Structures are given as structure tokens and as C-alpha cells.
Amino acid sequence: MRLPPRFVNTLVALLLDLVALGTVGILVVIVCVIVxxxxxxxxxxxxxxxxxxxxxxxxxxxxxxxxxxxxxxxICFATPLGLGTAIYLTEYTKETMMTKTIRFGVESLAGIPSxxxxxxxxxxxxxxxxxxxxxxSGALTLTIMILPTIIxxxxxxxxxxPRSLRIVSHSLGATLWETTLKVVLPCAAPGILTGIMxxxxxxxxxxxxxxxxxxxxxxxxxxxxxSGRTLAVHFYILAREGISMEKAYATALVLVVSILAVNILAxxxxxxxxxxxx
Amino acid sequence: MPKNRAVLIDQIIKQTMRICAFSxxxxxxxxxxxxxIEGLPLFYRVGVGNIIAGFKWAPTKGAFGIFPMIVSSFxxxxxxxxxxxxxxxxxxxxxxxxAGKKKKLFLKPALELLAGIPSxxxxxxGVIxxxxxxxxxxxxxGFSLLAAAIVLGVMILPTVISISYDALMSVPRxxxxxxxxxxxxxxxxxxxxxxPAASSGILASFILGMGRAIGETMAVIMVxxxxxxxxxxxxxxxxxxxxxxxxxxxxxxxxxxxxxxSTGVVLLIIIMILNYLxxxxxxxxxxx
Amino acid sequence: MDIKIQIxxxxxxYNGTPALRSITLDIYKNCITGFMGPxxxxxxxxITLINRMIDFEEGVRYDGEIRxxxxxxxxxxxxxVALRRRIGMVxxxxxxxxxxxxxxxxxxxxxxxxxxxxxxxxxxxDSLKKAFLFDEVKDRLMTSAMKxxxxxxxxxxxxxxxxxxxxxxxxxxxxxxxDPISTAKIEEALSELKKDYxxxxxxxxTKQIARTSDYAxxxxxxxxxxxxxxxxxxxxxSQKKTEDYIQGKFG
Numbered sequence: 001m002r003l004p005p006r007f008v009n010t011l012v013a014l015l016l017d018l019v020a021l022g023t024v025g026i027l028v029v030i031v032c033v034i035v036x037x038x039x040x041x042x043x044x045x046x047x048x049x050x051x052x053x054x055x056x057x058x059x060x061x062x063x064x065x066x067x068x069x070x071x072x073x074x075i076c077f078a079t080p081l082g083l084g085t086a087i088y089l090t091e092y093t094k095e096t097m098m099t100k101t102i103r104f105g106v107e108s109l110a111g112i113p114s115x116x117x118x119x120x121x122x123x124x125x126x127x128x129x130x131x132x133x134x135x136x137s138g139a140l141t142l143t144i145m146i147l148p149t150i151i152x153x154x155x156x157x158x159x160x161x162p163r164s165l166r167i168v169s170h171s172l173g174a175t176l177w178e179t180t181l182k183v184v185l186p187c188a189a190p191g192i193l194t195g196i197m198x199x200x201x202x203x204x205x206x207x208x209x210x211x212x213x214x215x216x217x218x219x220x221x222x223x224x225x226x227s228g229r230t231l232a233v234h235f236y237i238l239a240r241e242g243i244s245m246e247k248a249y250a251t252a253l254v255l256v257v258s259i260l261a262v263n264i265l266a267x268x269x270x271x272x273x274x275x276x277x278x
Numbered sequence: 279m280p281k282n283r284a285v286l287i288d289q290i291i292k293q294t295m296r297i298c299a300f301s302x303x304x305x306x307x308x309x310x311x312x313x314x315i316e317g318l319p320l321f322y323r324v325g326v327g328n329i330i331a332g333f334k335w336a337p338t339k340g341a342f343g344i345f346p347m348i349v350s351s352f353x354x355x356x357x358x359x360x361x362x363x364x365x366x367x368x369x370x371x372x373x374x375x376x377a378g379k380k381k382k383l384f385l386k387p388a389l390e391l392l393a394g395i396p397s398x399x400x401x402x403x404g405v406i407x408x409x410x411x412x413x414x415x416x417x418x419x420g421f422s423l424l425a426a427a428i429v430l431g432v433m434i435l436p437t438v439i440s441i442s443y444d445a446l447m448s449v450p451r452x453x454x455x456x457x458x459x460x461x462x463x464x465x466x467x468x469x470x471x472x473x474p475a476a477s478s479g480i481l482a483s484f485i486l487g488m489g490r491a492i493g494e495t496m497a498v499i500m501v502x503x504x505x506x507x508x509x510x511x512x513x514x515x516x517x518x519x520x521x522x523x524x525x526x527x528x529x530x531x532x533x534x535x536x537x538x539x540s541t542g543v544v545l546l547i548i549i550m551i552l553n554y555l556x557x558x559x560x561x562x563x564x565x566x
Numbered sequence: 567m568d569i570k571i572q573i574x575x576x577x578x579x580y581n582g583t584p585a586l587r588s589i590t591l592d593i594y595k596n597c598i599t600g601f602m603g604p605x606x607x608x609x610x611x612x613i614t615l616i617n618r619m620i621d622f623e624e625g626v627r628y629d630g631e632i633r634x635x636x637x638x639x640x641x642x643x644x645x646x647v648a649l650r651r652r653i654g655m656v657x658x659x660x661x662x663x664x665x666x667x668x669x670x671x672x673x674x675x676x677x678x679x680x681x682x683x684x685x686x687x688x689x690x691x692d693s694l695k696k697a698f699l700f701d702e703v704k705d706r707l708m709t710s711a712m713k714x715x716x717x718x719x720x721x722x723x724x725x726x727x728x729x730x731x732x733x734x735x736x737x738x739x740x741x742x743x744x745d746p747i748s749t750a751k752i753e754e755a756l757s758e759l760k761k762d763y764x765x766x767x768x769x770x771x772t773k774q775i776a777r778t779s780d781y782a783x784x785x786x787x788x789x790x791x792x793x794x795x796x797x798x799x800x801x802x803x804s805q806k807k808t809e810d811y812i813q814g815k816f817g
Contacts, residue, residue, distance in 0.1 A: 260394065
């Protein structure tokens with residue numbers, strides 16, 4: 001028997017509605033579980049005291065600082081490089097074989113899984129360049145990993161700046177660089193910022209690439225060549241080795257809330273920009 | 279007329295930007311170079327067949343067979359795809375065709391936020407909730423192919439959704455209007471016109487989802503059980519290529535470490551093939 | 567009367583399609599020269615060659631000469647940035663930069679390296695006055711230029727051009743989107759400005775050319791059909807095509 005098309009149509013619409021809501025439900029459940037379970041074990045002391053007994057007791061202060069240092073460093077390295085690439089691709093060249101090759105390189109970097117970044121960072125920065133398990137090895141590895149995100153979002157943002165503004169600037173006797181610096185980049189700034197925010201989120205949550213390059217020392221890193229344990233790595237070790245479920249939940253809460261906050265801020269900025277242009 | 283200072287600065291900047299642009303290619307080259315330098319010698323010494331088709335992984339005793347891991351990697355990936363691809367596609371169709379403007383404004387970022395949750399958190403929740411569920415209702419230890427596939431199925435959703443969504447949105451509106459004008463219902467239009475027109479992009483989203491699943495490490499380690507053999511059923515534990523590297527790299531040395539880089543080489547090749555395939559599938563559309 | 571710009575045997579093509587064919591023309595100093603002609607006649611192309619903005623178009627080939635004060639600006643060795651600082655340009659659509667009124671006008675002077683606020687303010691005030699805009703905006707120089715009306719925006723663009731202290735001003739159909747009152751203000755400003763500048767006004771509007779220009783050139787399909795003093799062109803054109811165009815029989 002063939003069902004009447006109108007009935008099928010309504011049924012499908014209803015089903016899709018449920019599927020979409022269910023999928024968002026996954027996110028809601030994940031966040032709720034982490035928040036509800038974690039909130040009981042978290043307080044300011046947890047954030048600002050040192051861990052004791054491998055993290056069974058005490059807080060995550062060194063990991064918090066280590067994460068901030070690591071992410072800040074990799075963003076500082078990756079932003080100029082990524083922005084420079086995006087500017088070069090959009091403003092300084094036409095589409096040629098060379099730009100296609102560069103884009104291919106960026107796409108390929110984006111597709112490489114984080115464990116291979118870990119493997120590369122380990123052999124190249126840690127072993128060959130003798131930087132050891134350190135903040136700097138981790139930061140350089142993450143720099144390469146987040147570079148594609150920054151390049152792609154910056155490129156999109158720069159492309160969205162109307163051509164007419166560039167033309168006006170040139171007609172007033174600006175060089176290409178003056179036009180880029182004074183007209184294009186200010187207009188593209190919110191979009192570029194979105195890319196940086198998304199990269200921060202990715203870097204904060206990264207484990208596989210960090211654990212083999214920055215190591216997992218529980219001490220507070222005080223120099224570029226000190227090892228350290230980021231929140232994500234700390235969480236992984238707590239959970240995997242069954243050290244403390246309470247501390248694991250509390251650490252997960254810090255991780256998830258900070259990443260969600262950064263991501264939501266990023267989407268908010270993007271939304272503002274889209275609203276402005278349309 | 280002599281060139282002025284601003285023009286000179288412009289030239290210097292251009293060269294600087296060019297160097298930035300080439301850095302990505304340079305890094306890609308470095309990654310390949312160092313993984314290959316470390317990973318290839320063992321293929322020469324032990325033989326490609328003994329590694330890729332070898333069943334026994336005992337790196338301290340000179341056995342570097344990773345065949346079970348290759349199979350396992352593909353099994354979890356296929357499992358993830360079976361769960362994640364239809365769900366992801368359904369969400370993308372809903373977003374592109376059915377959702378109202380207001381719902382979309384909230385749903386799309388919410389679904390993208392799934393990508394922001396760190397993989398260790400997925401793994402952790404897998405261990406806490408999914409593994410015990412499987413243990414209770416299906417038997418076994420719970421650390422299994424099934425658990426890994428479920429966790430990965432969720433993790434590939436954002437990739438599948440966002441790329442499928444873009445593909446659906448790029449179908450011209452006239453296609454839809456033409457079909458609706460002929461009296462087709464919305465679902466008939468979506469099913470017979472829009473989805474076929476976006477099929478190459480949807481396929482690409484599945485392939486990239488595969489790439490994401492096969493490359494995922496931490497979540498899989500936590501829920502898959504990491505046993506060194508080909509799983510006989512979906513309730514058996516398994517170890518993927520990525521898990522193998524992450525589990526042993528911290529303490530491996532000598533040939534053992536080289537063996538892990540050989541695992542990395544195989545993984546790198548698989549990933550590159552998948553990326554190339556996705557690109558190829560998307561480009562097919564453009565030519566047509 | 568001094569000749570400011572000499573155009574000699576100038577031909578331009580886009581991707582092999584000719585846009586201008588062997589144009590020879592003199593532009594006089596301290597005059598308004600009007601370029602008129604239907605769409606696609608090449609009049610806009612010609613002015614984008616004078617300040618080399620044509621470099622931003624793809625697939626353009628040109629040969630011939632444009633000499634400004636004797637120097638051929640089509641020479642590849644010419645410093646185009648310095649050239650554009652000497653030649654102002656106002657576009658068909660008002661294109662303020664997304665920043666304040668003051669910053670819009672100070673954009674050019676700042677590029678030249680003027681950073682002293684007193685000097686900048688003097689330039690901004692002077693330029694706004696010359697464009698007949700100062701009185702309307704003097705209390706809100708720091709507000710966004712995007713908030714001005716279309717006519718005000720176009721006068722802002724004119725003022726921004728004047729702030730470069732150029733010797734030539736090119737206007738590419740500057741009043742095409744404006745109301746009659748705004749148009750009148752711009753025309754008024756232009757007739758004052760010609761004392762100090764050489765002005766080229768491109769327009770589809772023959773009446774505007776007749777009202778404002780001293781010399782007029784009529785272009786059709788990439789060719790210069792006729793050139794002469796404006797009253798003569800409008801009262802006694804030597805070419806049938808010119809007469810038809812002025813009478814509105816085509817275009």
C-alpha cells in the first residue's frame with residue numbers, strides 16, 4: 001500500500017523535527033551532566049590551589065596556568081602567520097597554481113589528526129630540536145595545528161570586505177599595504193576574531209597533540225622549557241587512571257564551560273557581523 | 279618618478295606575507311618528512327607485508343604487525359558512519375529545508391558547539407555512561423567496538439552536518455520552486471530533487487566524517503578496550519592505529535618507537551587518501 | 567589657455583574587445599571638461615586610465631600616451647601611488663569609508679605623513695568648506711560618515727578628494743544617484759573649484775554637462791566623436807551623432 005504523499009510529508013517533517021531536537025539534546029545532556037556533577041566539587045580553592053597526591057586532592061592551579069600559557073603562546077604564533085597567509089592569498093596575488101598549492105597545504109594540515117601532530121611535535125621539537133617536553137614544544141605543535149582554522153576564517157572575513165572600499169583607498173593614494181592595514185583589516189576584524197576564538201577553544205581542549213609535546217608534569221611551568229600539564233591532559237589522566245572521579249568532573253566542568261564560553265562568544269561576534277552586512 | 283617610501287614598505291610587506299603563506303606548505307612538508315624519516319626504515323627492515331599484513335604486535339620482540347589495528351580503525355569508522363551519517367544528514371536536511379529562521383538561528387550554532395567539546399570529555403562520558411549500559415544490556419566488558427562507534431558517531435556529527443548543510447544550501451532555489459510548482463510535496467522535493475542535487479557534497483561530508491573518526495584518539499582509547507586482535511563481534515574490544523600510538527609513545531624507545539612511527543605512516547596515508555577522495559568528490563560536481 | 571593633460575593615440579581593450587580607439591584629446595588647465603556619451607562609450611574607462619585605477623581591472627591592454635605636465639603616466643615605471651595622490655577621484659556611488667567624517671577626510675593627508683592634529687583639522691575644515699559641506703557637519707565631525715545622507719556622502723567624497731590637495735579632479739558620474747538639490751550643490755562646488763583645479767566630469771546627463779562644463783567631449787562606442795567648447799558643441803555640433811545624442815534621440 002502506498003501512503004498518501006501529504007501524510008508522508010507531515011510525518012517526515014515531524015520526524016526531522018524530533019531528530020534535530022534529539023541531536024541538540026545530546027549537547028544539552030553532555031553539558032548538563034558535566035555541570036551538575038562537577039559543580040558539587042568545584043570552588044575557588046579548586047582553581048587556585050596546587051594538586052596533592054597526583055591530583056587526588058587539592059586543585060588545578062598549575063594546569064590552569066599551564067593551559068593559559070600554552071594557548072596564549074600558540075595563538076601569538078599562529079595569528080600573525082595565519083593572518084599573513086590570508087592577506088597574501090586574498091590581497092597580494094591572483095588565483096594561480098601557487099595559491100592553489102598553498103590552499104591545498106592548508107586543507108591538508110586541517111585534515112591531519114591531532115595524534116599525528118603529537119607524533120610530529122614529539123620527534124621534531126622534543127627530540128630533534130632538543131626542546132624536551134616543554135611549554136614551547138607544545139605551543140609550536142599547537143601553532144601548526146590551529147593555523148588552518150585561523151587562515152580559513154581570516155580569509156573568509158577579508159573576502160567579505162567590499163571591493164569598493166579598497167578601490168576608494170587606492171584612489172586616495174594608498175599603497176596595497178596601507179589599504180589592507182587601514183581599511184580591509186579593521187572591517188574584517190570581527191571575523192578574524194571569531195577565528196581566533198574558535199582556535200582558542202580547539203587548543204584548550206586538545207590532548208593528543210599536547211601530552212607528547214608538553215608532557216604531563218604537575219608542577220607550575222615557570223619557563224618556556226618547563227614541562228606542564230594542561231587541564232585537558234590532567235582531566236584525561238584523572239579519568240583514565242581512575243585517580244579521582246570528583247576531581248575529574250570538576251576539571252571537566254572548567255574545561256567545558258571555558259570552551260563553550262569562548263565558542264559562544266565567537267558565534268555571537270559572527271552573528272553580529274552577518275547582521276551588519278545584510 | 280622615483281618610488282617613494284610607502285611603495286618600498288609595500289614591497290617588503292609583500293615578501294613577508296609570501297613567507298607566511300608558504301609556512302603552511304613548509305609545515306606540511308616537515309610533518310611528512312619527519313614522520314616518514316622515522317617510520318619508513320622499519321618497513322625496509324621488517325618488510326612492508328610483515329607490518330601491514332602482520333597479525334602480531336610485539337614491538338620489543340621484533341613483531342610489528344598492525345593488520346588488526348588497520349581493520350579495527352576501519353571497523354570503528356564504519357560503525358561511527360552507520361550511526362552518525364544518517365543522523366547528521368537528517369539534521370542537515372532539517373536545518374536547510376525545514377527549520378524556520380528563528381529555530382535555525384539557535385540550532386545551527388548549538389550543533390556546531392558539539393565540535394567544541396573536547397574529545398577527552400566524549401571519551402569520559404562514554405566510559406561513565408555508554409560502557410556500563412553495554413555491559414548491562416549486551417554483555418561483555420562494555421569496552422567495545424560498539425561503544426567506540428557510538429562515541430565517534432556523535433563526534434562526527436558536526437562535520438557531517440556542516441558540510442552536508444552547505445551542500446544542500448548551494449542547491450539553487452529554482453530547483454525547489456520548479457518541483458513544488460509541479461505539485462510535489464516538500465518531502466518529495468527534498469528527497470527527489472534537493473538531496474540528489476547535493477549528493478556529491480553529502481558524500482564528501484561522509485568521507486570527511488570518516489577522516490575525523492579514523493583520526494580520533496583519546497575518546498577511542500578510553501572506551502574501546504585496546505585489545506590487540508581483530509574483534510569477532512561488535513561487543514569485543516579493539517585497538518585502533520591512533521590508540522596504538524598514543525598508548526605506547528610515552529615510554530617507547532628504539533625499534534618500538536620506530537614501530538609507532540610506522541603506524542603513523544599508515545595512518546597518514548589513509549588520511550591523505552580520504553582527504554583526496556573528499557576533494558575529488560566535491561570537484562566532480564564543479565565539472566558537471 | 568594651458569594644456570594640463572595631453573592624450574595621444576590612446577587605445578584600450580578589455581580581453582581583446584576594444585574599449586577606446588585611438589583617442590587624441592587635450593584637457594585644459596582650470597577648466598571643467600565634460601565627457602558624455604551613452605553607456606559603454608568608453609568615457610569612464612578613459613578617466614580610470616588618467617589615475618591608473620584601471621590597473622585593478624583584469625585583462626586590460628592599453629597603448630598610446632597620457633601626458634600630465636609632460637610626463638607619460640602610462641609608463642610602467644611611473645609611481646602610481648604618487649600619481650593618485652595628485653589626482654582626486656569621485657565615484658558614481660558615494661563611498662565613504664566606515665569611519666568618522668573627520669577620519670574620512672584625513673585619510674589622504676595621513677597617508678602623506680601629516681599627523682599633527684592642528685594641521686589635519688585645518689585641512690579637514692578647508693576641504694569641507696570647499697565642498698559646501700562644512701556647515702552641515704561641523705558639529706559632528708567625529709560621528710560615522712555612514713550616517714550622512716547620500717548627497718552629503720557624495721560631497722564628503724569630494725571633500726576627501728580635495729584634502730589630497732590634488733591638481734586634477736576626476737568625477738565619474740558623481741550625481742547619478744542624487745536628488746536635484748544635492749546635484750545643484752555639487753555643481754556649485756565644482757564651478758568654484760575650477761579656479762584651482764583641472765576638473766574632468768563624466769556624465770550621462772547632457773544637461774549637467776551643458777550647465778557646468780567649459781569644454782565637452784562626446785564619446786560613442788569607444789571613439790571620440792567630437793570635442794570643443796561646450797556652447798559650440800551644444801548649439802552647433804559638427805557631427806550628426808553628437809546632435810542626435812544631445813537631442814536625446816539615443817543614449
